[in-house]
Every structure is written in C-alpha cells, then in structure tokens.
Amino acid sequence: MSAEEITQLAYLVPVALFVLGIKRLARVRTARTGNLILASGVLVAVVITLVEMGLVNYTWMVLGLAAGGTVGVITVLRASATSMPQVVARFNGFSGAAAALVGLALFWEEVVFPDAGEGAIGLMGAMAGLALAVSVVIGAATLSGSILAEAKLWGRLSRLTRVPGRGPLVVGASILTVVAMALSLSLVDVRHAALAILFLLLFSLAVGFFAVAPVGGADMPVMISLLNSVSGLAVAASGFAIGNTMLIMGGIIVGAAGLMLTQIMCVAMNRTLWSVFAGGLDEVASGEGDSYENVVGSDPEEAAMVLEAARNVVIVPGYGLAAARAQQPAADLADALAEQGVQVRFAIHPVAGRMPGHMNVVLAEANVPYDRLVEMERVNSDFPNVDLVIVVGANDVVNPAANQASGSPIAGMPILDVENARRVMVVKRSLSPGYAGIKNELFERDHCTMLFGDAKQVLEDLVREFRAGVPTP
Amino acid sequence: MTGTLILSIYVFVLAAFLGYELLTKVPPMLHTPLMSGANAMSGVVVIGALVLAGATSGAVATVFATLGVAFATANVVGGFMVTDRMLGSFTPGKKERS
Numbered sequence: 001m002s003a004e005e006i007t008q009l010a011y012l013v014p015v016a017l018f019v020l021g022i023k024r025l026a027r028v029r030t031a032r033t034g035n036l037i038l039a040s041g042v043l044v045a046v047v048i049t050l051v052e053m054g055l056v057n058y059t060w061m062v063l064g065l066a067a068g069g070t071v072g073v074i075t076v077l078r079a080s081a082t083s084m085p086q087v088v089a090r091f092n093g094f095s096g097a098a099a100a101l102v103g104l105a106l107f108w109e110e111v112v113f114p115d116a117g118e119g120a121i122g123l124m125g126a127m128a129g130l131a132l133a134v135s136v137v138i139g140a141a142t143l144s145g146s147i148l149a150e151a152k153l154w155g156r157l158s159r160l161t162r163v164p165g166r167g168p169l170v171v172g173a174s175i176l177t178v179v180a181m182a183l184s185l186s187l188v189d190v191r192h193a194a195l196a197i198l199f200l201l202l203f204s205l206a207v208g209f210f211a212v213a214p215v216g217g218a219d220m221p222v223m224i225s226l227l228n229s230v231s232g233l234a235v236a237a238s239g240f241a242i243g244n245t246m247l248i249m250g251g252i253i254v255g256a257a258g259l260m261l262t263q264i265m266c267v268a269m270n271r272t273l274w275s276v277f278a279g280g281l282d283e284v285a286s287g288e289g290d291s292y293e294n295v296v297g298s299d300p301e302e303a304a305m306v307l308e309a310a311r312n313v314v315i316v317p318g319y320g321l322a323a324a325r326a327q328q329p330a331a332d333l334a335d336a337l338a339e340q341g342v343q344v345r346f347a348i349h350p351v352a353g354r355m356p357g358h359m360n361v362v363l364a365e366a367n368v369p370y371d372r373l374v375e376m377e378r379v380n381s382d383f384p385n386v387d388l389v390i391v392v393g394a395n396d397v398v399n400p401a402a403n404q405a406s407g408s409p410i411a412g413m414p415i416l417d418v419e420n421a422r423r424v425m426v427v428k429r430s431l432s433p434g435y436a437g438i439k440n441e442l443f444e445r446d447h448c449t450m451l452f453g454d455a456k457q458v459l460e461d462l463v464r465e466f467r468a469g470v471p472t473p
Numbered sequence: 474m475t476g477t478l479i480l481s482i483y484v485f486v487l488a489a490f491l492g493y494e495l496l497t498k499v500p501p502m503l504h505t506p507l508m509s510g511a512n513a514m515s516g517v518v519v520i521g522a523l524v525l526a527g528a529t530s531g532a533v534a535t536v537f538a539t540l541g542v543a544f545a546t547a548n549v550v551g552g553f554m555v556t557d558r559m560l561g562s563f564t565p566g567k568k569e570r571s
Contacts, residue, residue, distance in 0.1 A: 018514060019491065025510050026499045032560040035510050039553040042517050049520040056527040064526055064539040068519075068546025075547070076554040081562070087555055088509050094548040095515045101541030102518060105525040108534035127478055228508050235518045240481060242521050248481055249488045250517040256492025257511045261504060350501055357504030364562040370502055371565060 007052040011246045014048070017041030018250060022257070028370070045246055081365030082322050085224060085355040089150040092227045096142025099234035099251075100201065103135040106241055107197055112190045119193060120185045124241075131240030133181045133200065138234035140201050141208030146227050148212045153220065153354055173206040211277065218319075218396060218435035219276045220354040222265045226273070229258025261356050268350035270402075270413040292431050292439070298449040300458060303425055304465035306449075310387035310423075313337055313344045314379065316416055318352050320393015320428065320455055322362045329459035330392060331366035336466055345372055347379045347389075347416050349397040376416055383420035391418060391426045393455050395434030400442055410436045424448040427458050506559045513552025519545035 018041045024034025079087045111120045120129040180203055184196035215223045232254025239247025266273055307313070315330060330346075337344040346368065352359045360373060383389070391398055401408040402415045418424050419442055426443060428450060433439065442448055451458050499507055522541030525534060 014517070019495065021514070022492070022495050022511070025507055026496055026503060028500060028503065028563070031503055031506060031563075032557065035506070035553060035556045035560060038510055038514050039549075042514065042519070042549050042553075045517055045520050046523065049523055053524060053527050058527065060526040060535055060539040061523050061542060064522070064542025065546050068543035068548075069550045071543070072547035072549070072551030073554065075551045076558065079555065084505065084509075084555070084559070087551075088505070088512065091509065091512050091548050091552045091555075094544045094551075095512060095518060098516070098518045098522060098541045098545035098548065101537045101544065102521045102525065105522070105534045105537035105541060108531055108537060109525060109528075113531035113534060225508060228512050231512060232515045235515045236485065238518055238521050240485075242524070243477065243481070244521055245481065245484050247518055247521055248484050250514055252485055252488040253492035253495075254511045254515040256489050257496050257507065260493060260496050260499075261508060264504075348501060355505060356508060357501055357506070360502040361505045361559050361562070364559070364564070367562075367564060369564045373502065375501055 003052060007048060008245065010048045011045065014041040014045040014246060015249050017044060018253060022253060045250075081327070081362055082325055083153075084361050085220070085353070085358060086150045086153045088355060089146045089153060089224060089227065092224070092231045093143045093146030093150070095231040096139045096146060096227075096234050098139070099135045099231070099238045100139030100143065100204075102238045103132045103139065103241060104197065104201070106132055106238075107136075107184075108194070112194045115190050117188060119188050128241050128243070129185045131237050133185055133197075135234050135237035135241055136197065136200055137177060137181065137204040137207075138230055138237060140204035141211070142227055142231045142234055144205040144208035145212040145223075146208075146231075148209055149215075149220070149223055149227060152212075152216055170207065170210045173203050173210055177203040177207055214278065215276060216435075218269070218351065219271070221351050221356050221358070222262060222269070222271070222273070222276045224355045225258050225261035225265055227258075229255050229262055232256075232258055265351055265356055268414060270410070292443055294444050294446075295431065296449045298425070298451055300451065300461035300465050303449070303451055303462055304469055306388060306423060306425070307337070307462070307466050308469055310337075311342055312385060312387045313342055314374075314383070314386050314389045314418070314421065315344070315346045316389060316391045316394050316398060316418060317346060317348070317359050317363065318392065318394025318397060319354060319358075320395075322353055322358065322393075324393060324455035326392060326455035326459050327362045327366035327368075329456055329463055331363065331368045332463045333390075333459055333466070334368065334372060336463055340470055345374045345379065347374055347376065347418075349376050349394070349416055350414075352394060352397055376414060380417050383417050386421040387423065389418040389421040389424045391424065391428075392459065393427065395428070395440055396436045396438075398442060399434070399436070399438070399440045401438060401440070409438060418442070419445060419448075422447065425451055427451045427453070427455050429454065502563070506556050509552055509559070510556040513549055513556060516545045516549035516552060519549060 021034045021038035024030035180200035187193040232251045236248050236251030334344045348359045398416050398418045400419050402410045402413040525538035
C-alpha cells in the first residue's frame with residue numbers, strides 16, 4: 001500500500017468523528033461532547049496530513065497556524081452573548097476566505113508557476129479546474145456576503161436594503177464572473193490567466209455583496225444560515241480541486257446542515273428563499289402612515305400589580321430584548337415570579353432575533369434554564385390559560401394580522417397567538433412597526449397595555465416594583 | 474472521467490444525504506450551536522491550505538496558502554471555542570442554581 005492510500009484510509013477516522021460529532025451536536029444532552037468530537041476530528045485530520053507530508057518547510061504553516069489561532073481566540077474572548085450572530089457571520093466569512101485562498105494557491109502552484117504554456121484545463125483536467133474556479137467564486141462570495149452581514153448586524157449600512165438597480169448589478173456581476181471563470185481556465189498565457197482569476201475573485205466578491213445587500217432585519221436568520229451552507233459548499237469545491245475526500249465530506253455535511261436550517265427558517269417565516277433575496281416585503285402594504293387608536297400605556301408600578309395577580313405568565317422575547325441587552329432583567333423577572341410560585345415560561349419564536357436560535361443563546365447567557373423555554377408549537381394552544389403575556393422587543397411574530405385573510409405581507413406566517421391570553425403587556429420603545437412595516441392590531445386590543453421605554457430599564461423597574469410588592473420568601 | 478473523480482462524486486452525494494439525515498429534528502435551542510459548530514468543522518479546509526503552504530514552489534502560492542491556513546485556523550479554533558461557550562451556558566434547570 002502506498003503512503004497516499006494509507007492517508008486516504010486514515011482519513012476515515014476524522015470522517016467517522018465528524019459523523020459522530022454532528023449526531024451528538026443535534027441532541028441537547030450530548031451537544032457539548034459532540035462539539036469536542038468535531039474539534040478532535042479536525043485535529044486528527046491535521047495530524048494525518050502533517051504526517052503524510054513528512055519533512056517539509058514548516059515556516060509558513062506554523063506562521064499561518066499561529067496567526068489564525070490567535071485571531072480566533074481573541075475574537076471569541078472579545079465577543080459578548082448579544083454579538084453571537086456577528087461572530088457566527090465572521091467565522092462563516094473566514095471559511096469562505098480559506099476556501100477561496102486554497103483555490104488561488106492551487107492555481108498559482110499548478111498553472112501560473114510552472115508556466116507550461118498550457119491553460120488550467122489542460123494542466124489540471126476540466127473537472128478539477130472547474131472545481132478550483134468554483135471554490136474561488138463561492139468562497140469569495142461567502143466572504144463578502146458575510147462581512148456585509150456582520151456590518152448589518154452591528155447596525156451599520158442598514159440603508160443598503162434600498163439600493164436602486166441592485167437586480168441588474170447582481171446579474172451583471174454574475175455574468176462577468178462566468179466570463180472570468182471561462183477565461184481563467186482556458187487562457188494559455190499564464191499572465192493573462194492569472195489576471196483573469198484575480199478578476200474572477202473581484203467579481204465574486206461583488207456578487208456576494210450585491211446578493212446580501214437587500215437582505216436585512218428579520219430576514220437575517222435565513223441569510224446567516226444560507227451563508228453557513230454555502231461556506232460548506234466552497235470547502236467541498238476546494239476538496240474536489242485538490243482531490244481531498246476529507247474536504248469534500250466535511251464541506252458537504254456543513255452544506256447540508258446549513259441548507260436544512262435555511263429551510264426551517266423559511267418555513268418559520270412563511271417566506272421563500274427567493275423572496276428573501278428579492279429583499280424587504282411588499283411596499284404596497286407599508287403601514288407607516290397607520291395611526292393607532294385606543295392604545296393604553298402603563299408604567300412599571302401598575303404593571304407590577306398586574307403581575308402580582310398572575311399565576312401563569314409567558315414572556316415573549318424578540319430582537320429588541322437582545323438589542324437592549326435586557327436578558328438579565330428578563331431572567332430576574334422570571335426568577336422573581338417563580339419564587340412566588342408563578343408558572344413562568346419564555347415562548348421562543350423560531351425566527352425571533354437575527355440568527356437561528358438567537359433567543360436561546362441570549363437567554364442562556366443570563367442563566368435562564370432551558371426547561372423554562374418553550375417552543376411556539378407547544379405554547380400556542382396553551383395561551384387561553386395564560387394570565388399574562390409580556391412581549392419584550394418583539395412585534396411581527398405576535399402580530400394577529402398573520403392569522404387573518406391574505407392581504408397582509410405577513411399573512412400565513414406562523415405566530416405566537418398571544419392575543420388569546422387574558423392580558424398582554426408589550427415592552428417596546430415606541431409604536432413603530434417591525435420589519436414587515438405593518439401596523440400591529442394587538443396594541444389596540446382592550447386587554448393589551450403598552451410599557452414604553454428601553455426594555456432593560458423597564459424590566460429592571462418592573463422587577464424592583466414587583467419584589468417590593470410581594471413578601472420576600 | 475477518472476475513477477477517482479467518480480468516487481469523489483459518490484462521496485459528495487452520499488455525504489449530502491448523510492448530513493441531511495443526521496440533522497432532522499434538531500431542537501431549535503441547538504440551532505445556533507449547530508450552525509457555529511458545523512461552520513468550525515468546515516475549517517477542515519485548513520488541511521488543504523497546509524499541504525499547499527508546505528509544498529508550494531512559488532512565492533505567490535505560498536502567500537495565498539499561508540493566508541488560507543490562517544483564516545481556516547481562526548475559523549476552527551474560534552468556532553469550536555464559541556460553540557463550547559454557548560453550549561456551556563445552557564443549563565437544564567430544575568435543580569437549584571447557585
């Protein structure tokens with residue numbers, strides 16, 4: 001058996017670790033060990049590769065490993081729980097960048113440096129050449145898309161959603177990408193081919209940028225999971241280009257996982273992937289001019305009295321909770337209620353927040369035990385038995401318009417039916433519409449009161465008033 | 474088409490099914506860790522970059538490959554760390570928390 005065959009066989013170990021790890025990562029009890037198994041899988045793959053390479057010049061490898069390791073550790077140490085979507089977006093971009101760079105390095109190694117008077121297709125074969133170009137394209141598009149997504153998540157560049165003429169821009173950049181791809185693979189003069197692949201890189205970056213530009217706000221969970229998926233595909237393409245089964249398997253498992261999440265997110269919003277990319281929702285239905293009548297405002301003192309009478313409370317967190325960093329007072333409120341023997345739960349809408357599972361991560365950071373969290377499907381039938389719902393920084397996911405006949409841009413979207421509860425309190429900065437840009441009739445209902453203000457401040461006041469009004473245990 | 478390529482395509486297609494089958498019915502709570510853990514796993518592209526960084530003959534290819542190693546390593550190290558941190562913050566409840 002040759003050394004290469006042994007290596008190929010040895011790669012079965014990390015592949016098996018990947019399968020075991022992913023399987024465990026998908027179960028609550030085993031998730032943490034699953035993650036460790038995945039990490040050890042990558043480590044084993046690296047060791048096998050180094051052993052197979054034998055003695056080479058390690059300078060550049062060590063430099064890259066040290067620099068990358070440092071950046072990775074610093075990024076994580078500096079991240080807060082509320083910035084998790086940004087961190088996930090950034091790491092997505094990193095794997096895209098790595099795949100694109102592997103493609104470029106391979107191109108210089110196989111085509112440009114030998115200068116054999118032949119094009120990439122002649123030197124590498126059509127399939128490997130194509131895979132190389134695809135890994136550059138998808139990798140670069142993932143990189144620029146993820147950087148833009150991160151910038152949007154930080155709250156910058158939000159006006160980009162209304163860039164005029166972005167459709168033609170995407171189409172134009174895509175056509176140029178295909179042309180550059182064909183040229184870089186077929187040109188015989190290596191200098192021209194090198195130039196073509198650099199243009200390919202540039203156009204791919206543009207495609208990623210223009211594709212993500214219109215996506216924003218509540219569509220972000222779909223975008224983030226899709227970027228996750230394509231970053232896996234980029235890695236699989238690099239695997240095809242360099243003929244490494246390990247990369248193909250690792251990449252495509254990530255691609256499949258991301259695609260599945262994307263699908264879950266789309267279903268949870270009753271939106272197609274296409275409409276997410278088209279950007280925004282129907283302008284026709286924009287409700288910015290809608291005025292509200294019979295809105296009842298309240299204050300924490302009054303709200304605390306309502307709380308004292310409630311025996312069954314559900315808290316509905318939305319992106320506003322994460323944005324205001326109100327997870328700790330929300331957790332304190334739940335603790336204070338539980339101490340009085342009140343049944344208290346957090347109802348999580350699948351697309352609440354800016355990435356899949358965002359609310360779970362944010363609340364976990366505030367030490368909310370996960371058995372206090374309840375999924376939409378399981379809580380909806382129970383709302384008639386709920387004394388009080390406290391909506392914190394959520395809007396569209398509790399808008400009863402979704403349950404009514406068509407005509408509303410969110411019609412058909414599964415929502416939390418909080419209107420069926422006996423009382424509803426909404427903690428919100430103002431009456432401004434959510435991402436869908438439509439009026440929320442919930443706010444006008446007789447059994448709904450509004451607590452205007454910063455979510456963190458309001459909840460802190462509420463906890464204080466509530467604790468002051470009840471006997472301490 | 475070469476035999477290796479056909480085998481690679483087999484691997485690709487079967488792994489896609491595997492990835493999909495492994496991940497049906499993931500509880501929503503694990504969506505974020507799953508995404509960030511899977512993404513860290515795609516950092517396995519580091520081995521491709523390592524081979525190129527150790528074996529390339531030209532300066533340009535070495536620079537690209539070294540950058541590739543750096544990005545992929547950051548993704549692997551940071552990605553698994555952040556996933557572990559998230560999973561560590563999930564507490565089951567019921568028993569009294571300190």
